[in-house]
Amino acid sequence: MRLRRLTPWTFLAPALIGIVVFFGYPLLSAVYFSFTKFDLLTVPEWVGLANYRRMGEDPYLLQSIRNTLWMVAVLVPLRIVGAIGLSLLLTQLRRGAGFFRTIFYLPALAPPVAATIAFVYLLKPGTGPVNAFLARLGIEGPLWFNSPDWSKPSLVLLGLWGIGDLMIIFLAAVLGVPASLYEAAALDGANAWHRFRYVTLPTIQPVILFATVTGVIYTLQYFDQAAVAGSIASGQAVTGGGISSSFGFPEGSTFTYPLWLYTVGFRYNALGYANAMAVALFVVALAVTVILLRRAKAFSGEEQ
Amino acid sequence: MNKRIPPARKSLVAAATALLLTAACTPAPKEQKIADPGTEVSGTVELWHFFTEREAAAIDTVIKDFTATHPNIKVTVKPGQDDSKMTQAIGAGNGPDIGLSYSTDIVGKFCSSGAWVDLAPYIARDKVDLNRLNATTRSYTEFGGKRCAMPFLADAYGMFYNKDLFAAAGIAAPPKTLDELAEDAKKLTVRNKDGSLKRVGFLPLFDFYENAAAHLAPAVGAKWLTADGKSAVGADPAWKTLLTWQKNLVDWYGYDNLQKFRAGLGDEFSADNAFQKGQVAINVDAEYRLAFVKDQAPNLKYGVAPLPTSDPARYGGGYVTGNIVGISKNAKNPEAAWELIKYLTTDDKTIVKLANALKNVPTTTGAIGDPGLQVEPEFKTFMDIFANPNSLTSPPAASGPAYQETFGTFVTNWQSGKVKDLDAGLADADKQINSVMTLGG
Numbered sequence A: 001m002r003l004r005r006l007t008p009w010t011f012l013a014p015a016l017i018g019i020v021v022f023f024g025y026p027l028l029s030a031v032y033f034s035f036t037k038f039d040l041l042t043v044p045e046w047v048g049l050a051n052y053r054r055m056g057e058d059p060y061l062l063q064s065i066r067n068t069l070w071m072v073a074v075l076v077p078l079r080i081v082g083a084i085g086l087s088l089l090l091t092q093l094r095r096g097a098g099f100f101r102t103i104f105y106l107p108a109l110a111p112p113v114a115a116t117i118a119f120v121y122l123l124k125p126g127t128g129p130v131n132a133f134l135a136r137l138g139i140e141g142p143l144w145f146n147s148p149d150w151s152k153p154s155l156v157l158l159g160l161w162g163i164g165d166l167m168i169i170f171l172a173a174v175l176g177v178p179a180s181l182y183e184a185a186a187l188d189g190a191n192a193w194h195r196f197r198y199v200t201l202p203t204i205q206p207v208i209l210f211a212t213v214t215g216v217i218y219t220l221q222y223f224d225q226a227a228v229a230g231s232i233a234s235g236q237a238v239t240g241g242g243i244s245s246s247f248g249f250p251e252g253s254t255f256t257y258p259l260w261l262y263t264v265g266f267r268y269n270a271l272g273y274a275n276a277m278a279v280a281l282f283v284v285a286l287a288v289t290v291i292l293l294r295r296a297k298a299f300s301g302e303e304q
Numbered sequence B: 001m002n003k004r005i006p007p008a009r010k011s012l013v014a015a016a017t018a019l020l021l022t023a024a025c026t027p028a029p030k031e032q033k034i035a036d037p038g039t040e041v042s043g044t045v046e047l048w049h050f051f052t053e054r055e056a057a058a059i060d061t062v063i064k065d066f067t068a069t070h071p072n073i074k075v076t077v078k079p080g081q082d083d084s085k086m087t088q089a090i091g092a093g094n095g096p097d098i099g100l101s102y103s104t105d106i107v108g109k110f111c112s113s114g115a116w117v118d119l120a121p122y123i124a125r126d127k128v129d130l131n132r133l134n135a136t137t138r139s140y141t142e143f144g145g146k147r148c149a150m151p152f153l154a155d156a157y158g159m160f161y162n163k164d165l166f167a168a169a170g171i172a173a174p175p176k177t178l179d180e181l182a183e184d185a186k187k188l189t190v191r192n193k194d195g196s197l198k199r200v201g202f203l204p205l206f207d208f209y210e211n212a213a214a215h216l217a218p219a220v221g222a223k224w225l226t227a228d229g230k231s232a233v234g235a236d237p238a239w240k241t242l243l244t245w246q247k248n249l250v251d252w253y254g255y256d257n258l259q260k261f262r263a264g265l266g267d268e269f270s271a272d273n274a275f276q277k278g279q280v281a282i283n284v285d286a287e288y289r290l291a292f293v294k295d296q297a298p299n300l301k302y303g304v305a306p307l308p309t310s311d312p313a314r315y316g317g318g319y320v321t322g323n324i325v326g327i328s329k330n331a332k333n334p335e336a337a338w339e340l341i342k343y344l345t346t347d348d349k350t351i352v353k354l355a356n357a358l359k360n361v362p363t364t365t366g367a368i369g370d371p372g373l374q375v376e377p378e379f380k381t382f383m384d385i386f387a388n389p390n391s392l393t394s395p396p397a398a399s400g401p402a403y404q405e406t407f408g409t410f411v412t413n414w415q416s417g418k419v420k421d422l423d424a425g426l427a428d429a430d431k432q433i434n435s436v437m438t439l440g441g
Helices: A002-033 A050-055 A059-092 A097-109 A112-122 A129-136 A151-161 A164-175 A179-187 A192-220 A224-233 A257-267 A271-300 B007-025 B053-069 B083-091 B104-112 B120-125 B135-140 B163-168 B178-188 B213-219 B237-253 B255-263 B289-296 B334-346 B348-358 B377-387 B402-415 B422-439
Strands: B043-048 B073-078 B098-101 B150-162 B197-202 B280-286 B302-305 B320-327
Touching: A002 A271, A050 A271, A059 A097, A059 A151, A059 A164, A059 A192, A059 A257, A097 A164, A112 A151, A112 A224, A151 A224, A164 A192, A179 A192, A192 A271, A257 A271, A257 B402, B043 B334, B053 B073, B053 B334, B053 B348, B073 B334, B083 B098, B083 B104, B098 B334, B104 B320, B135 B150, B135 B320, B150 B163, B150 B334, B150 B348, B150 B377, B163 B178, B163 B302, B178 B197, B178 B237, B178 B280, B197 B237, B197 B255, B213 B237, B213 B402, B237 B255, B237 B402, B237 B422, B289 B377, B302 B377, B320 B334, B334 B348, B402 B422
Parallel strands: B043 B073, B043 B098, B197 B280
Antiparallel strands: B098 B320, B150 B280, B150 B302, B150 B320
């Protein structure tokens, strides 16, 4: 009898142990360390809320928050709109859909670091082929990753290029819309826009929600591409002083929240403060998720 | 047991309890015990270093020499390790016996936290004469009066100039003062018809290649930190001299022109390096550039010289930094570790061999004067810069490079014109730096 009660737990054990060891424990220790001054090498010293209080008056933190919010506000919606658009186009194709699906998906397979390096070189003013091509058309290309005004839009371009992962998910969702609904709508005299607005969109709404939540969380943690783009564009790809000296290049325009977190933690040895930043990031990501889920329920009128 | 304690005593007891508690929380410094002089050293010692490929092979040869003369000591070498890995390993209690790092940034933290042990007892026991070490290298291997590292070869920074372009512009000798540098830079600059830059005499942007503020500081003798470890950038007028000079030159080119020109230049460590391609006529760089030029641009006619200065009396120096080596606090075999460090950092013949192989500057007076050292004329210039008393380094701090990088942000804002009032800006930078520095250790 007792054995039977234990059975489900034994089956659950691998997952539970995983959650406790790799999520619960690190989270709790991050919360603990966020109240300390800690450098990995000496015993943490309890400082209460000092780290959190500092966050209000840290100009680099504010700058990194501004950059990160910019990325969230621009990259996430554009990626979703782009992925929906592409998947709709693919469903309209009578021939070669498989071919284009593969072509659009391929960039998503490129490792982010390699893709970023390639992008920076392609867009490099003076030597890159993109501006050379634009010059032929009589257009003077921008400085892309070398301009503080263009560096974030360039990162967005990079994000849109690697849209394949999201496109595949939307493609599945769009293909999953029952054909009978479209037929019924067509009988009622709905045009293409109506069919999209009143049939496709409500049906794929849960997928949009999923894409928004994962997109926001992913963009809040935006690190690799910003770090690599800054480093390559600055022309100092290998410096003895370590990569963080070129973080945010040019003029701090690509300096995202996780880059500052990494710098204070692993370059300035302020792991207490870095942990406080990590906890704040976790709280924000959680809050955004909760709000999005609530709003989505309100919109769809579902109450499960 | 419950005796009444008079109020005055009460606070005393409380204070004592608090003291005891804090003492209990911070681990008492482990008493460092070292062997008596003459004790035979043996066992295995593990060395972590950051070199790879050709350079790692050079280290291996020297280690082989060491084990030949010290048959009782076995050395395990782990190449390609970086500082953060070493920090984590030491924090987790299994750091390597010896760590060899490329960055003096860690000295402050490793000394103050005790992650690397104090080498003073070993130095005293074995009667190692530290005065044989170059003074600048001595300064960046200790922190707060604690010597926890030894210098392992060094880098010296100076000025590279393109002799062909100098001849074409009718300039006879390399600039010695900042004014001459600006003048020559203007003469050497070539513009396109539309006003954009075709070639730049000297590219003064602080985030270009090796133009970091630390590398240019010796031009004006600027100080980073006060004696008590606070930011000195606002108080030291030398910074103002450098920044004003720099901004004037930036404005002569036009900031946007420079940005555009720089965006088209190749990567610093690629064959497309702008100096090697003649796109920039004068460049600040270190002695390791000599090997790159030899390899990537063998036909380039160039010369090297010390950094131009604001005051001619201070001419001759440049920026100096180097690799460092130390013993982890949880080293399993500190005695053997010290034996190897002593061999690598104080034995002249070994240093000469390493300097010849890695093309870095040797750090002991004996090695510098050794006839076995391969000294081409250009390399000699860097050795002179290295030995010059006007040379400066970036001082160790518990928060690592925080002060330099915070100032780096300020100077990029300055050169782009975002900072209008330099005095107010520098005062603000002081505040920022002091604030960032209290975050860490």
